[in-house]
Amino acid sequence: LKILDEDAAKTKRLQHPQAEMIAQDMIQLRERVMKLKEDHERIYRLSRSEGMPSVNWGNIMDEKLDNLNNKGFGQDLPTVETEVEEHNIFQSEVEALAPHINAGGDKEYIDSLQA
Missing domain, CATH: 1.10.287 (Helix Hairpins)
Structure with missing residues (x-):
């Protein structure tokens, strides 16, 4: 995500016409990744009795x-x-x-x- 953030920052700096849309997409992508990480942690930390x-x-x-x-x-x-x-x-x-x-x-x- 760091590289994508850097690329998004470049689009703003270079005044790309879709820079705002790219920045918004990055925010949504980061939210989705965080949610997936939370789901992953929750699933893989289930105790044996919770999953049975x-x-x-x-x-x-x-x-x-x-x-x-x-x-x-x-x-x-x-x-x-x-x-x-x-x-x-x-x-x-x-x-x-x-x-x-x-x-x-x-x-x-x-x-x-x-x-």
Whole structure:
């Protein structure tokens, strides 16, 4: 920005017809750069807890597992197929969310869900 400031000063000194516009552009550029610096500082100084979602995936998985376990067994083939599909979906969700739950460090809990 220093070099641009020097060039803007030259335009004023040499009485360039757009010197005022260039000076105004420099002011706006400096403001944008300062805002970007502030955003950068804010983002890169976030503490771990500020940047993490506050969702308790363990509780969500427990609720889903309880719902599946509390359902009765199907009496006919279409019902059983639907229940198998629900269990397969739940298994896929557990596998997809395992890294997020693992981040909490509860290895035994993850193993019990995946078993």
